[in-house]
Amino acid sequence: MGRMIAALAVVLALVAGAKTQAQDMAVEPSVEAAMAPPPGMPGMGPVTNLPLPRYVSLKTSEGNARRGPGLTHRIDWVFTRAGMPLRVTAEYEHWRRVEDFEGAGGWVHYSLLSGVRSAMVVAEMADLHEDPASGSPVNVHAERGVIVRLLQCITDWCRIGAGGERGWVIKTALWGVDPDEVLE
Missing domain, CATH: 2.30.30.40 (SH3 Domains)
Structure with a gap:
């Protein structure tokens, strides 16, 4: 876990x-x-x-x-x-x-x-993946209400940082980034 x-x-x-x-x-x-x-x-x-x-x-x-x-x-x-x-x-x-x-x-x-740029986790629990793919390993979980730093966003995923941890989260789990927004 x-x-x-x-x-x-x-x-x-x-x-x-x-x-x-x-x-x-x-x-x-x-x-x-x-x-x-x-x-x-x-x-x-x-x-x-x-x-x-x-x-x-x-x-x-x-x-x-x-x-x-x-x-x-x-x-x-x-x-x-x-x-x-x-x-x-x-x-x-x-x-x-x-x-x-x-x-x-x-x-x-x-x-x-x-x-x-920051975002707030709005899903009950957000999985932080190693890569922007649902099948990639999950290293960390973030609870609802956690504020994260947006590092990068692509079509459906954002790379975030929080508490010294980094990972990719599905965009729909976050508030603070638009669905079609891309950040580099």
Whole structure:
């Protein structure tokens, strides 16, 4: 049997407890329209000229997600895991609207985000294979909730690193990479 990369239940409990859901996430409609591409249509961010939506990771062990783009807006969530993958869905000046794997989020200052790619294991248990093939040997298992570093992705597989271990995982076991995305 391979070694287990264990997700800390305490950390997951902290993440769940740190989020407080607000019913109304409204930002002025005219401002909102200027910040994101039309629904269901990928576009480019008006500030960075990078693709929207796109994935990033949280640089710090704590990041406030606000109701709107600015310090005067109320904090709705607090992300508490460094390296956590987040999806950027809009931009406004120095602010990025992000969401986590559950769809929770808000506006985060860009200085809290990194372009380093990570992903979260969303399968109950993900097998880390030696090669990108289901028949290849499994050396390690990763539990649901483990944050991993994306090293490379091909059509159906991603090579990941976590806890000093590396291996290939089927893409569907991860959140933080699009199904058709290739990373080299």
